[in-house]
Amino acid sequence: MEPQGNWLEELEDVAGVAVQYFNDLFSSSPCTRIDECLEAVPQKVTLDMQQALSCEFTADEIKASLFQMGPTKAPGLEAPTQSAFAPGRLITDNVLVVYEALHTMHGRRNGKTGSLALKLDVSKAYDRVEWNFLRQIMLKLGFPGVWVDRVMSCVSSTSFSILINGKSFEASGQCLNMEKSSVYFSSNTLPKKRESIKALLGVSEVDRFESDLGLPTLVGRRKYHTFSYLKDRVWKKLQGWKGKNLSRARKEILIKAMAQSISMYTIGIFQLPIKLCEELQSMCARYWWGQIGNERKIHWLSWDKLSRPKSEGEMGFKNLRQFNLAMLAKQGCRLMQDQETLVFKCLKARYFPRCHFLEAFDPPNSSYTWKSIMVVKPILQKRSCWRVGNGETIWILKDAWLPNSPTNKVLLPI
Template sequence: MLRRAVKNQAIHGICISAEAPPISHLLFADDSIFFVRATIQEADVVNDILRKYEAASGQLVSLEKTTVVFSRGVIRGQRDAVSARLGVEEVREHARYLGLPTVVGRSKKVITDIIRDKLSKRLQGWREKILSRAGKEVLIKAVANSLTTYVMSVFKIPANFCDELRAIVARFWWGHDESKRGIHWVSWRKMARPKGEGGLGFRDFRQFNLALLGKQAWRLLTNPTSLWSRLMKVRYFPDNDFMTARVGYNPSYTWRGILEAREVMRVLDVRISPNKPLDIWYWGLEKDGLYTVRSAYKMLVGKLGDMAEATAIMDGLEEAAARGIRKVEMESDCLPVIEAIRDKQLGRSMFHQLLDDIVKFSLQFESVIWSYVSRVNNCVAHGLAHCIPRAVGKVVLEDGLPPSVNTAVAFDRLLIE
């Protein structure tokens, strides 16, 4: 009935641009949102459709739970008339829908407060209980992680807030009560490793957020005819495709997050299917070629670390070339990267493109030796990496080593002597 009314121009939906399809209604479970013009005529059409629906289905619309929101250009008299004709209350805006804020401005406090409050209340309720380590592990994975999933699948959570969530969960894991804080014996980075690698399998909130947003990016790629995809294309990339789209003018917070996930998908090697008669997007981490958050998260945790290591190797080669060094021995404690360079692995991802650049750049030297060194025997480089803030980028130490690294240097000298 709604579609027929739109087709007959009895009601008019909203359009975000002249080329965008009109939206007259959105339905989810038992919730309905109608978009019409603020006129008595269209209000009567909506009332008529609702009365027919009630008669046909036997269900009644709860007017007490129904509200109407007007745009800024509607004058007060028109608002009162339309509200009275519909028999519902006017509100300024719907603060939340399905638990998420409907409007997000420059401040992301409205998003972070939702997650923080829910997580703190759930963990606080169990803090006074006597729980074993196994019980805490189950609670964190079943409750704490699930609370953030829905919000993170829509919005890109600020990095500092992801660190705050990690701190809340870590305090619950190590703490005993409000008056006594437990000692954090192991770093969260190690606890977030899979159990097969000696960790507990806790989530890295930043990478999990990107993996969830990658699902939205995947939908834009693989389902371009859906209403949401058509609206996003008209709004943000009308003249090109999603993989080459830019941020654009006055973008939404959701769109910014999806673009970050798109960059991650390039790192994770989304490619054209080799087995289909038609070119389609193929997710190489799953046998059926379909994107999954689980596979993306696993690859993010490992691949981005490899990407950082490969970038450091490229920086080292460039510095050696600038100093006129002709013979190079490159050591790394990241075995996957060293093996990938030695084997000259091929691929279309940003990681493989960087590997190709490393191999080509190394041809200008007389010799380059690629050596894997375990973390135990790589204490100097590991210590230097922790001394330099990540935001600084490449640093050349001209005035000696930091004091915290001197112990490792002295130990290496003893081994050599």
Template sequence: MWVQEKECRGIIQESWHEGASRDLMDKLLLCYARLEEWGGGMLKEMRVKLSEHRKELQRYRSRRDADGFRRYNEEKHNSIKGLQDENGEWKDTEDEVQGIISRYFYDILSTRTTGESMPDRIKFARISEEQGDLPEDVNRTLACLIPKVKQLKRMVELRPISLCNVMMRIISKIMANRLKPCLHSIVSEKQSTFIEGRLLTDNALIAFEINNYIKSKMQGREGVGGLKKSEKLSGQVINYDKSEVIFSPNTRTEDRVLICECLGVKQTVKPGKYLGMPMCVGRNKTEVFGFLKDRVQAKLQGWGNKDLSKQEKLTLLKTAAQVIPSFWMNLFLIPVNMCEELERKMNAFLWGRGSTGKGVKWMAWKKLCRPKECGGLGVRDLRNFNLAMLAKQGWRLLNETNPLVSAIMKAKYYPQTDLLNTEAGANASYIWRSIMASLRAVKAGTRRKIGNGIDTNVWKMPWIPRLEDGYLTSAMQNYLGHITVNNLMVTGEKRWDLTMIKDIFYSHDVEEIKRIPLPLSDTRDS
């Protein structure tokens, strides 16, 4: 709020120059004192505005029309009236609410596994070659509490956002950049974010596959464990209020009851969502992904009430509306009819007038999706974009970008072969079937890089760079179906056995093979 005032910038500059000879923290304290002094007058104005705001809120409360009711609810949720304490008792005084908040964060920041509390403040190691500990107040942070629900009752229903000072952000960025080259070796492979090459969707993919395995487990006995162990290893506390447990069909009823009682969690059949991703996708895909249509429609309706030019509408479509389903398209193949419906709504918004969307559509959506140099406007074809995002997941599995995800998917779906030669299978999850739907694009653009040739089958893998699909066009002889590329090389030498190659393959295949360079070192195919 203060930075919007014209005088604020001048006060900061003056106090910073005045303390030029002081150290960093003294400068910040001086700046703080000057702003506090100047803000005293601002507070008086704020109190007047606050009084007016309360009067306005009272007017909205007395109104019975829809707009008044909506405005009253919006204003009402901007303050914490009270909270339930650890015993479930309602507390509404300022001191009691502050005590609940303080105890909540103290419990989170304490190490429960050892019984020892963490230090009051984080002490950083040296950040330069010389001695120079950071001042103790440099990491002082304000926490802004944002409600997750409309009817706020408990502390867990508030999301804390840290408001660090600028110097702390700069120091954190420097430290992050210095740690970046070695983070992949010190951060657990189970952590899917903050590391280059790992994505947030990796955890959702693993959770979906685990859920699919549990649902399809009809025989045998399976134990449930790992919660306590993960708590000790990570140092984090499990939130049992948000936790639910799902059992395979072969789990006995008495075992289910016992586990739920011991963990203090509820049993569920459908695990809902994890990281925003649905964990259960049945036959009715339109119902599962119907929320995408609602979100896009809400955006378009909000913009439809504004007087926008065609260029402004096109920009909103590209940068906002078409981005909404992107996150879910990373893992799931959205039904064709839903993609088409979303495109119809977007096309109606682009050419329509006002909130009705009525108007002459001067160009079909498929033409709009063409590149600008081909007469289109460069908007996304949602179906093709969806397949491209899924093909990216296939490419990451092929290159083992995330070793944990790659190991799980390979063990479950293609333990004896590679990704390019596998099939969906009988009990495949919807994520795996979605990736399989994009495999044609992956195969078309994938080529094996020949090293020693041991890992590449001559007939079943794409290793010819210049051919359309990478596969040989020569007819395969049955007794040669198992040979690998290293069999086409002169024994003990890094060159092609041209005599053998000419006897087995067509002339144009021979020419393509001869163009492939062989490395001098003994490297594996990739």
């Protein structure tokens, strides 16, 4: 159907509408303020580096580069702050950083300097880079022109193929969807500055961002209401399965792979209310025992027994409360071990700038993500033991560092 509402049936006409849609969607917007951006970019590439990049590449260099790449991976991190598609990094780190930033902005009511968070809708980010901007940035950083030309010939030749009734049609381009982009201001931002920034960027203002990667960006006192969307998602999944006559084995797979995995990202960042965990487990239990609608079925075993591992003769379903604490403990372990990530630097600067993570505490104005992680700190303290290196950061009498001791601590004072 055309944008004007006319119905089309011919293949070429239908293809023309589809190609035009994607051409408009991916069309490039003019870059009118590149020079202002480039003024803030310093030169990083030295003369020695320029000479090395300008040389002809050898077969050994090509082999070394290719062997660094996995079957579907790029060679190394794209940026130090990259949190996804890299070993040892989790995409949930982005959520923790964003949530911490928005929580700080939400509580900032005084002060002369306001702050803002800009949310841009950039689908297929790789294909939506403005190539002229990319070229100018590389040149300003000091990359030699011959090297820049090689890079641009690789990245600027993308296209999209639309398949209609077995016939292929091409479309290409890039753009930024400003209609779905928005900006959020802290409370102490002056109204005059807000209006000038919105007019400059061409985006709308929001009172709060609804979600980031499908997760809430602000959690207030009504925590059960905030996370109730998980219950709705699980209920919709189970409703679609109840009318099917499935074996026990298929029900087990559906519960483990679908119903209990819906909350995976959420329970790795937030502590869910106990009531919500029990209700989610109750929904899965009713489906397991064959309950349809309002009818009642006998539950021959409690969920606590069904959630025991198969090695003990049970089904191995998840106890959501315990699984929630385990996933939060994983975040705590990463804060103890991986100190180069952006989320660690963010949380350390705010909550434990002069001490170790296990010595941190929960201040009254902390975010809900930090409060959730602090819930599992006693578990980590009880189960953690130092591996002694040079011993500079270990308290001999206070810390657990003896691997063969019942408490891992010194029992008698020295």
